[in-house]
Amino acid sequence: MDTKRDRDPEGRARNARPRDGLGRPLPYGSPGVERQPEGVVRSPAETVREAQRLLDAGMPFHAHEVFEDAWKSGPEEETALWRGLAQLAVGLTHSARGNTAGGARLLRRGAGWIEGYAHIEGYAHEEPGSVHGLDLDALVRWARELAGRVGAPGAGPVDAGAEAPRLAAGPAT
Structure with missing residues (x-):
């Protein structure tokens, strides 16, 4: 068994295995979905736009990484907002898996x-x-409604793209 771990330039452990659209690791050498770069500082509008693009593409795991960057780089008073959005994306990821x-x-x-x-x-x-x-109220309603459906006995995986929430208030962009 190869115990060598993937490391970034600073020596931190990083899993370099390719991933599928739901963030599941694939065997080394397999084609995968390009990972979101970590530590990107975006404006809130850029964060919402990029996360919505990924959600619409059925890639909530990757949207979670965008929200995580906002959570870690944004103002402290917005931590709960970005953390909550990241958890919604991960919840959708798990539901789809x-x-x-x-x-x-x-x-x-x-x-x-x-x-x-x-x-x-x-x-x-x-x-x-x-x-x-x-639209925070709509996102809370969406999350609770989906949680009720996927948490019901016998529920199966959902289609991440079809279940993706609309983040912005108003018409789809």
Whole structure:
């Protein structure tokens, strides 16, 4: 067994195996979906646009990585928002992979983070339930509704692209 671990230039462990559209590792040498670069600092609008593109393409695992970058690089007062969005994307990932119990749990947890953020007193939202153009109330409803379906006895995997939420308030872009 080869115990050599993949390392980045700083020596941190990184899994260099190719991944499929749902982030599952594939055998070395297999064609895979290009990974999202880590540590990219984007504006909130760029984050929402890129995450929506990935969600629409049925790649919620990759959208999660975009949200994770925003969570780690954004202002501390927005941590709950970006963490919640990352957990929604991971919940959708697990639901699409067939881990419906884990998917439902992560969808509910993400909805809780977003709901908590949306109701922070004194935080000036653009409009009730919205920040950075995100329809927070609709995202919480989407997550809870999907969690109820995938958490039901006998539920099977979902189609990630078909189940992808609309992040922005208003018509699809």
